[in-house]
Amino acid sequence: MTLPPWAVATPERRAHIERVVALLGEWAGAMKVGEVERDRWVRAGWLHDALRDARAASELDHGPLAADRAARDGERDRGVLDAVRYHSIGHPGWDDAGRMLYLADFLDPGRPFDPDERRDLARRVPTERDAVLREVARRRIAWTVRSGWPLLEETVQFWNSLVP
Ligand SMILES: [Fe+2]
Numbered sequence: 001m002t003l004p005p006w007a008v009a010t011p012e013r014r015a016h017i018e019r020v021v022a023l024l025g026e027w028a029g030a031m032k033v034g035e036v037e038r039d040r041w042v043r044a045g046w047l048h049d050a051l052r053d054a055r056a057a058s059e060l061d062h063g064p065l066a067a068d069r070a071a072r073d074g075e076r077d078r079g080v081l082d083a084v085r086y087h088s089i090g091h092p093g094w095d096d097a098g099r100m101l102y103l104a105d106f107l108d109p110g111r112p113f114d115p116d117e118r119r120d121l122a123r124r125v126p127t128e129r130d131a132v133l134r135e136v137a138r139r140r141i142a143w144t145v146r147s148g149w150p151l152l153e154e155t156v157q158f159w160n161s162l163v164p
């Protein structure tokens with residue numbers, strides 16, 4: 001797969017998406033998941049920001065817009081669609097496609113902040129996925145709180161689902 005034909009992505013966005021997909025492919029290899037599962041993660045990666053640069057899209061609704069468009073385009077995998085739909089906010093009902101996409105989106109090595117810490121986290125994903133997921137969720141949610149933004153219900157439930 002590659003970017004869907006209906007994608008609206010700047011070159012910078014496309015580069016981000018390609019790095020996310022590369023990370024997902026690397027992890028799938030290191031974690032020895034099967035071809036079908038690897039393909040699910042990679043599809044979620046290609047789709048997740050496909051409409052981020054569309055005129056009507058916002059930070060909060062570009063996931064749902066892309067999921068709806070992908071479903072119309074024939075994507076039938078509920079886990080892949082939920083990965084795309086909730087990638088900005090988290091979701092307690094995610095399967096591995098959602099969890100891995102959430103990690104890859106944040107741990108994209110092209111993001112400018114905390115490069116060393118995020119590289120270490122990315123390296124630990126294949127062996128300590130759940131611990132890294134908690135750490136990434138902690139950072140993302142703390143950032144939302146520090147920014148003074150409200151937490152969505154899905155985000156709170158996602159966090160609670162990660163607490164052992
Ligand atoms: Fe996004």
Ligand SMILES: [Fe+2]
Nearest residue numbers: 016048049105
């Ligand atoms: Fe993204």
